[in-house]
Amino acid sequence: MGGATSNPESNEPDVRQVSMEELVQEHADAVYRVALSICKDPILAEDISQDVLIKAWQALPSYRAEAPLRHWILRIAHNVSISTLRRRREDAMAPADLPEPPMTGRSVHMQVQDRLAIARFEAALGDLDSVSRSIVVLREIEGMSYSEMSNVLELPLPTIRTRLLRARRQLADALDGWQP
Amino acid sequence: MSVWRPGHPSIRKLHRWAKGQADSLDRHLSTCGYCADRLEASLTETDAPIRLALLELLVVPDELPDRLYANIDERMATRRELALIGEFFGLPLRTARAITSTDHGDE
DSSP states (O other), rough: OOOEEEETSSSSSSGGGHHHHHHHHHHHHHHHHHHHHHHHHHHHHHHHHHHHHHHHHHGGOOOOOOOOHHHHHHHHHHHHHHHHHHHHHGSSSSSGGSOOOOSSSHHHHHHHHHHHHHHHHHHHHHHHHHHHHHHHHHTTTTOOOOOHHHHHTOOOOHHHHHHHHHHHHHHHHHTTOOOO | OOOOOOOOOOHHHHHHHTTOOOOOGHHHHOHHHHHHHHHHHHHHHHHOOOHHHHHHHHHOOTTTTHHHHHHHHHHHHHHHHHHHHHHHHHHHHHHHHHHHHHHHHHO
């Protein structure tokens, strides 16, 4: 599992030579978030992340650099998460079973309000279809443009636009009045 | 922010759609990039809580990359060992085939 080498034509590192360790360190967080948003189970999300990173690393020789490497990996993450969920849908953990976030330094009242808001948000996120969940994560956390999301998820631009707007509407409703 | 054009819903109406109060705009918004962009731009401020809530919910464990790498490394080592075992047990079969095919070739 060797390190990255330079591409003499572009002076950019040749990502096809990226080591597994570099791939994991650079993209594990984003892959895990996409997986978790779709399957809602932290343990399953970690298993999916492993599968995605192995698949991506093995497929690196076929990567053509038409899109950023991260987008290519996140497309794999989305597809693997959806197919894994289809196979194991009945086993997916219910949102209520997810571990609670740790208490912070805010007042108890605020923390209770936070948890209620996050629980409503979690339920609203869970009500979205899996593609819309990916769209929200790619947009809000990865900061992708519509056309980038269209490329990653292989969906038409108007579909991305409409699903994102609808998803935001539902999520904003769930957070109504929440002061982070 | 872009200027309103005649023939398109007002930003107020778009906000009503965003609150679920103007479903009649569903079709228009699915095809009109101009209105979708206007709504998108005006909703940027309301996005901050969504982003924060997502980060709160989709927490990545601190040690995740190291743990993933260790597990992947172990899985790949196991695969290599299995491939080696397969190679070892496949050797007599390939030898037998090679001998058989040579016999046929001689005939």
